[in-house]
Amino acid sequence: MNLVILVIDALRQDGLTKSEQLKRFAKNASAIFPNTISASSISVPSFASIHTGLYPPAHGLRYQKSGALGQVPTLAGKMVDKGFRTMACAYTVAVSPLRRTNRGFQEYINLNRTSGALFGQQYWNNMCEWWEKKRNEPSYLFLHTLACHSPYDGKNFTSWDTHAEVKKRINALPREEYIQKYWNAVDEVFQFLVEPMIDYILSIRPDTRIFILSDHGELLLDAPNEWSLATPGTWIPHIINFVRGKKSLISHGNSLEDMLVKVPLITINTPQINSSDKIKRTVDIVPTIMELIGEDSSGFNGYTLTNEFAPEIAYSELMDRKIFRITTPMETHVMRYGDKIPQKFESFMKGIKEITQTKLGEEEEKEVKKRLRELGYL
Numbered sequence: 001m002n003l004v005i006l007v008i009d010a011l012r013q014d015g016l017t018k019s020e021q022l023k024r025f026a027k028n029a030s031a032i033f034p035n036t037i038s039a040s041s042i043s044v045p046s047f048a049s050i051h052t053g054l055y056p057p058a059h060g061l062r063y064q065k066s067g068a069l070g071q072v073p074t075l076a077g078k079m080v081d082k083g084f085r086t087m088a089c090a091y092t093v094a095v096s097p098l099r100r101t102n103r104g105f106q107e108y109i110n111l112n113r114t115s116g117a118l119f120g121q122q123y124w125n126n127m128c129e130w131w132e133k134k135r136n137e138p139s140y141l142f143l144h145t146l147a148c149h150s151p152y153d154g155k156n157f158t159s160w161d162t163h164a165e166v167k168k169r170i171n172a173l174p175r176e177e178y179i180q181k182y183w184n185a186v187d188e189v190f191q192f193l194v195e196p197m198i199d200y201i202l203s204i205r206p207d208t209r210i211f212i213l214s215d216h217g218e219l220l221l222d223a224p225n226e227w228s229l230a231t232p233g234t235w236i237p238h239i240i241n242f243v244r245g246k247k248s249l250i251s252h253g254n255s256l257e258d259m260l261v262k263v264p265l266i267t268i269n270t271p272q273i274n275s276s277d278k279i280k281r282t283v284d285i286v287p288t289i290m291e292l293i294g295e296d297s298s299g300f301n302g303y304t305l306t307n308e309f310a311p312e313i314a315y316s317e318l319m320d321r322k323i324f325r326i327t328t329p330m331e332t333h334v335m336r337y338g339d340k341i342p343q344k345f346e347s348f349m350k351g352i353k354e355i356t357q358t359k360l361g362e363e364e365e366k367e368v369k370k371r372l373r374e375l376g377y378l
Contacts, residue, residue: 002208003079003140003289004201007050007094008189009043010149010252011214013262019183021190026266031273033265033280033305037314037327038216041260042253043093045317046215046282051075051101053286053300055315057345061099062319064253069100075286076104079140082293087130089123090144094215105142132204139205143197147189148218150251152181154188178250179220198268209292210268211285217259218252253318256325261316273305279312279329280305301349315348 015022016034026032039049039056048054048061051074056062060070076086088095088105092112095102102108109126131141147157173181194212201208252260265280267273272292283302291297291304303310317324324344 001293002138002205003084003292004143004208004210005050005141005285006143006145006194006197006210006212007047007090008148008194008212008214009091009094009144009146010216010218011186011189011264012217012220012259013264014259015186016264019186019190021187022264025190025195029266029268029275030270031267031275031305033276033278035277036213036263036265036280036282036284037316038214038261038263038282039316041216041256041316041318042320043215044099045319047094048099048101049283049301050213050215050285053283053302055283055301055345056317056319058301061101062317064320066099068098069103074101074104075289076102076140076142078104078286078290078295079293080104080106082295083138085130085134085137085139086142087127087139088142088144089127090142091146094144095142111144111146128200131201135205141201145189145193147193148182148185148214152178152185154185155192175221175250182218182220202269207269209270209289211289212264212266212268213282213285214263215282216252216261217263218250219254219257219259220250222257222259253320255321256316256318256323261325261327267305274308276305276308278308278310279314279327280310281314284310315345317345 012018013034013036016026016032017023038046040046042064044064044066045056045061048059048066048069049056052059052069052072053075054072059072060066076088079086086105087107087109088102089109090111092098092110095105095108095110097108107130109123111123127141127143131139145157147154198210201210263282265282265285270292273288281302283300284305285302287297287300287302288305290300291306297304301315312329314327315324316327326348
C-alpha cells in the first residue's frame, strides 16, 4: 500500500456544493466527509494536528508563530518505522525544519524556495522522479498547495517572494471580484492540478490510498455568528481592520466561525471507508492510516474514519485570540475567552474519555449525552 495526503490550504467546506469542478471530482471519490472539523483556523496548529492526530494542547504547536514540535510521534515517523519511504512537498507553514514538523520525512521540497506553484516545474519533476523510483517499496507522499489561499491565483499561484506586490493588486479589486477570484481558484485547482496529479499517481502505483483535505477554511464576507461582547477575541480584530479599510471579512485566523473550521475531507481509492455526514475531525487522519496499515489506531485524539460509532464531537482552538470551540451535531458551539483553555481542554478530553470506539447501546448513549450536558458540551 502507498499513501498520499494532499492539503489544499484555505479550501472551504462549501466548495463541495459551490465549485462545479470540486462537485464533479467528488462524484468519483471513495468517501466524502462534508462535516470535518479542523483543529484551528490557522495553519501551524492545524498542520501539526494533521501530522500527529492530536489536538493543539496535546502536540504543543498552538500559535501561528509557535516554536518546535515536542517529542510526540508524527505520521511520517511512524511510516518510516513501518518501512515506508517518505517525502513532503510543502510550504514551511505545513512542514518546517524549524518547527520540527518535517520529522520523519526523508526527503523534503521546501516550496518557499521554488516557483511556488503546485505544478511548478522543479516541484513536479522532483516529485515524479521520487514517486517513480523504487515502485515496489511502500511510499508516503505529503503534498501541500497554497493555490486557493490568498492571493487566490489558482494554477498560476504567485510565489510568496512577490506576495507584497500581489496584495497591492488584489486590494484594488472590488470585494465581489475578489471573492469570485477565490472560487475561480478552487475550480482551477481541481481541474488543472488535483485531477491530473491523482491520475498520474494512480497510473504509477494503483494501490495508493489518497486523502484530500484542508487545514482551515476562509471567510468571504460571511457574517460570523460568534461575534458578541462575551467573546471579544472574535470581533475586535474585524472592527480594527474595518476601520482601517481592510477586507476584514475576507481572511482566516480571526475567529472560529463555521466557514473557518469546517473543511472538506475526501478519500480516493479507499474501499474500506464509507462516506458519512457525521462530524469527523482532521485528527482522524492519522488513526485511520494506522488502521489501514494494520497498526494500533489508539492513543490519538481522533478516531478512525471506519468507526461509525465514534462520538460526534470535535475541539478547535485559536490561542492567538484565546478562544476555543466545541462542535457537536446540535451545532452547539461553546466559546470562552481567557487563559484557561488548557484546563478546559483537559475537562473536554475527560468528558469523552469513556466513550469507546465500539457501538453504544441506546441507554449507554443517553448516559454519555447526559454526562456531556453536565460538563457543558451539549
